[in-house]
Amino acid sequence: MRRWSAALAVAAVVLAAGCSSGGGDGDGAASGEPVKLRFLSLAWQKESITANKQLVDEWNKANPKIQVEYVQGSWDNVNDQLVTSFEAGDAPDVIHDDSPALSGFAARGFLLDLSSSLPSELKSDIPQAAWDTVTFGDGKGGQGVYGVPFLQESQVLYANKKLLDASGARMPTPDEPWTWDEFAEATKKMTKSGAYGVAWPMKSPVNKVLTLGLNFGGTFFTTEGGKTRVKVGAEEREVLSRIHDQLYKDKSADPSALGMGTADPLPGFFGGKYAIVPAGVYLRQQVAEQAPDGFEWVTLPPLKGVTAEQGATSQTLSVAADSKHAQEAVKFISFFLNGPNQAKLAKGDWLLPTSTSAAADPAMTQKENFWDVATASAKNLVVAPYLKVDGYDEWKSKVATPALQEYFADKISLDEVAKRLVEEGDKVLERYGR
């Protein structure tokens, strides 16, 4: 015990002044001092950080009574950071996160229900499908809106234009996208010695498979009588077996790319080793920045199975339930996410805005860097079925990720992977469903 107090005393003496910074800014509004809001942003690309900072500056200049402090966090660990902040009652006022994370926080009462406080212009500017991605149970039997959805992503294909042209495959358009069959044919044609038609980076396979699974109506979860179970039927197996066929039957996909993260196949893509890389629309930024001079690439619209639907999640801004200045925080969010501002944010992050007025912005529909193709793909987004599943995160990391990795590595059969996803998955979900 004495050792502890000694350490504390020494620490205080050694580091005393200059190190600490005021955490609690108190209720300045009453005394005429400006209200201070802490805004945790997860912007990480250069242009996106600039756009975020510019909007915060603009707000701070126009609202001397409500000053926003921009705090940059990281996607890598934001939820660890938030859990501890929420538990300790010290969370930022305005929180940038994504919709899958909100459900758990909402159920535990950490986030403010925004359904009655948002201005009607903002509500009507964002379509219901996007609001669905942030509407969750409040843990007490009710429903609430726990964030404002503002950026979404769809899965598109990046193709080497020269190899695509040489293959003679039809150039797909947003109105007439490739079917999965056409995609398989094209990648077969583009596979030559030392070069593969496609690279599937499957280090994190679950979201990719679940997002694309909707192409054939595969939802992977079914809820009956309030009880959610995992389902891997014929619809869910389609995308799984089609990717597997490319790897081992057609041999048009490189098995060595399976262990890669999303951006890792790019050197091979630029070097002509892979003709096509499937990835989210945001990867256009890396492709545009890193492509060697003279390299021609195209963004192809999302594939179509029975439909071209993809499961969407959203990036969101939420208000902490503990925030002392919730009203001001909502005001700031309403400004930050209005149509013109969403267009700036989407452009900075190379993602799709949820705002319909932002999607009509000329910057979002220009041909340069395939914004037109990317923005058009937003019409296929529906709320991801897994978003409302309690226990999804645990199922994803403990059951689905290893099972899918083994399946794509050809270590287990389709029946085996289906069995594991369902049987082991149901055990996990049961615990959450009680």
Add this chain to the structure above:
Amino acid sequence: MGGSTVRTALKYLALLGYLVFLAFPLAWLLSTALKTPQEMASLDPTWIPRNPTLANFADAFGEQDIVGSAARSMVVALASAVITVLVALPAAYALARFRSTLNKVAIGWVLVSQVFPVILIIIPLFMVLRRLELVNTLPGLALVHVTFTLPFALWMLQGYVRAIPRELEEAASVDGAGRLRALASVVAPLLVPGVVATLLFAFISSWNEFLFALVVLKDPEVATLPLTLVKFTGPEGVVRLGPLAAASLLATIPSLAFFAIIQRRLRSGLMAGAVKG
């Protein structure tokens, strides 16, 4: 004669191999920091950048407060290293020299504290810090670092104390030195390498520590270096490699300097031949 030349040559060769092995990551970091995005995505990477650029440094320093956060990391690391040693040293001496049941209990505590999962402690710890009003402050973080380095530092130091023959202290008392005099004139100089090694260990643990810093520090004005570096990473493990390499390269300089200053004291063999028999 010929045999020994070959042996020396082989020794140098092995040493060179080891040096290359150690220098590789740093050299690669330097090379990456000077490359353009196009070159980083090239299938045939080169050591020497074809079109060297300082843009990554400009980006890293323009966007983030690298220098400020490095300075704060330095303050926290130095403070926690010094405090750890100050607290651990007397305890280590007592553990090594006085035999009692407390001794075994203390060693048991050290071992148990090492196997306890950190993630379980983090929220209660945060609550304690909050009560002490040490959240979002560098002393708070230094205190946490001391707490977590202390058990291992104690373990390390008591090993060094044990290695000093008791006979040396006895000889000093025979010559008329009291316990304090024996400690100051005989034990302390012999413990210097142990203290330096422990300082280095505590410094590096604190300098690299990320999770506690993430939880304890909230504002950008108090962020330490690991918190600043992670801002160059995006979702799904996508990383802005250029600015990250540039910032990391500069981040290694202060700790290298600390090593360079302190490593001369890391001599061993001081006690060779101290006790006959």
